[in-house]
Amino acid sequence: xxxxxxxxxxxxxxxxxxxxxxxxxxxxxxxxxxxxxxxxxxxxxxxxxxxxxxxxxxxxxxxxxxxxxxxxxxxxxxxxxxxxxxxxxxxxxxxxxxxxxxxxxxxxxxxxxxxxxxxxxxxxxxxxxxxxxxxxxxxxxxxxxxxxxx
Amino acid sequence: xxxxxxxxxxxxxxxxxxxxxxxxxxxxxxxxxxxxxxxxxxxxxxxxxxxxxxxxxxxxxxxxxxxxxxxxxxxxxxxxxxxxxxxxxxxxxxxxxxxxxxxxxxxxxxxxxxxxxxxxxxxxxxxxxxxxxxxxxxxxxxxxxxxxxxxxxxxxxxxxxxxxxxxxxxxxxxxxxxxxxxxxxxxxxxxxxxxxxxxxxxxxxxxxxxxxxxxxxxxxxxxxxxxxxxxxxxxxxxxxxxxxxxxxxxxxxxxxxxxxxxx
Numbered sequence: 001x002x003x004x005x006x007x008x009x010x011x012x013x014x015x016x017x018x019x020x021x022x023x024x025x026x027x028x029x030x031x032x033x034x035x036x037x038x039x040x041x042x043x044x045x046x047x048x049x050x051x052x053x054x055x056x057x058x059x060x061x062x063x064x065x066x067x068x069x070x071x072x073x074x075x076x077x078x079x080x081x082x083x084x085x086x087x088x089x090x091x092x093x094x095x096x097x098x099x100x101x102x103x104x105x106x107x108x109x110x111x112x113x114x115x116x117x118x119x120x121x122x123x124x125x126x127x128x129x130x131x132x133x134x135x136x137x138x139x140x141x142x143x144x145x146x147x148x149x150x
Numbered sequence: 151x152x153x154x155x156x157x158x159x160x161x162x163x164x165x166x167x168x169x170x171x172x173x174x175x176x177x178x179x180x181x182x183x184x185x186x187x188x189x190x191x192x193x194x195x196x197x198x199x200x201x202x203x204x205x206x207x208x209x210x211x212x213x214x215x216x217x218x219x220x221x222x223x224x225x226x227x228x229x230x231x232x233x234x235x236x237x238x239x240x241x242x243x244x245x246x247x248x249x250x251x252x253x254x255x256x257x258x259x260x261x262x263x264x265x266x267x268x269x270x271x272x273x274x275x276x277x278x279x280x281x282x283x284x285x286x287x288x289x290x291x292x293x294x295x296x297x298x299x300x301x302x303x304x305x306x307x308x309x310x311x312x313x314x315x316x317x318x319x320x321x322x323x324x325x326x327x328x329x330x331x332x333x334x335x336x337x338x339x340x341x342x343x344x345x346x347x348x349x350x351x352x353x354x355x356x357x358x359x360x361x362x363x364x365x366x367x368x369x370x371x372x373x374x375x376x377x378x379x380x381x382x383x384x385x386x387x388x389x390x391x392x393x394x395x396x397x398x399x400x401x402x403x404x405x406x407x408x409x410x411x412x413x
Contacts, residue, residue: 054233054401054403054411054412071389073385073388073389074383074384074385074386074388074389075242075384075385075386075388075389075390075392076389076391076392078389078391080406092405092406094391094403094405094406094411096391096392096403099256099273099384100382101256101272101381101382101383101384102255102256104382105379105380126403126411126412127412128411128412130403130405130411130412131405131411132403132405132411
């Protein structure tokens with residue numbers, strides 16, 4: 001019962017943000033707070049070897065859930081997050097971000113997204129509705145943010 | 151009567167005018183540190199359409215293609231807009247090649263020695279070797295991705311020629327992800343110099359009698375990154391979740407189970 005209550009409290013719906021955050025315009029840099037609490041300038045992740053085709057650059061979606069894994073690997077990092085959909089089913093989302101090298105130079109670490117952390121994510125979703133997207137920003141339960149959030 | 155004043159005056163008169171002097175005569179310039187290319191990795195901003203079309207300001211240039219190669223490039227753009235023109239390095243198997251070597255994200259390093267210069271790119275990683283020990287190009291040099299580069303120093307400027315390039319002969323060398331390509335007849339003369347303490351400039355004059363109507367001059371600049379910047383492994387195959395589908399050319403997005411989410 002307690003577990004169900006907890007899950008219920010954590011259950012979130014995928015919310016489409018009707019007003020695009022930036023409508024695909026490229027910002028040269030963004031501000032974000034990483035897990036050491038220091039505000040830094042974070043370069044927007046640019047795919048190193050592909051165009052980003054498959055992601056909707058005109059829309060930003062917000063999801064909330066629990067971090068499963070932060071794949072801090074080349075050529076791009078991936079944030080795996082478990083999201084409970086409106087029917088209560090758990091769905092694993094994949095959020096693509098920049099290279100670990102580039103992010104690492106800007107203060108991001110494998111520990112930035114610890115497994116089990118509750119977080120709300122903003123992403124550019126896939127065009128075909130599959131549970132994946134390009135990472136935009138994240139906000140943890142304690143209010144700490146990573147990437148572009150404001 | 152002493153000739154010393156005349157000699158001194160002559161030396162002063164012969165000295166170079168005001169310029170960014172970065173090294174004493176007879177010594178090599180200091181290009182140490184990590185450097186980052188200025189601007190995005192697409193040559194011609196006007197070709198940036200459709201998904202993934204966001205670009206940043208940088209050096210833009212459209213090669214002076216002849217009609218045949220302009221049509222080839224146009225066909226690549228059309229396929230790109232349908233996500234059917236994969237980047238040749240998507241499957242992590244081949245070098246970026248020349249001149250794309252100077253069109254990559256992530257840090258660069260310029261290693262200068264009297265006999266050779268190495269241009270290292272974290273992305274890839276890729277290595278461009280420029281021999282400055284007086285050797286010539288081989289007359290029977292076979293074509294490779296990065297070609298063969300030999301050169302010399304003109305004061306603070308490294309000047310070198312690059313030949314024996316595969317170009318788009320085997321469909322596995324492109325200049326940027328829009329599908330900009332050159333032929334296996336392409337060759338280049340490149341001049342690299344430090345134009346101020348924080349900027350290295352690379353000017354490539356590319357000739358290609360098969361694809362271009364005239365030489366294509368491309369200038370790229372590289373800004374010095376903060377002191378102490380580290381350059382890392384770039385294990386492209388470590389966790390590549392964006393491979394190209396060999397059958398369709400589509401760039402895939404793999405889910406956590408390794409299966410395509412956009413087949």
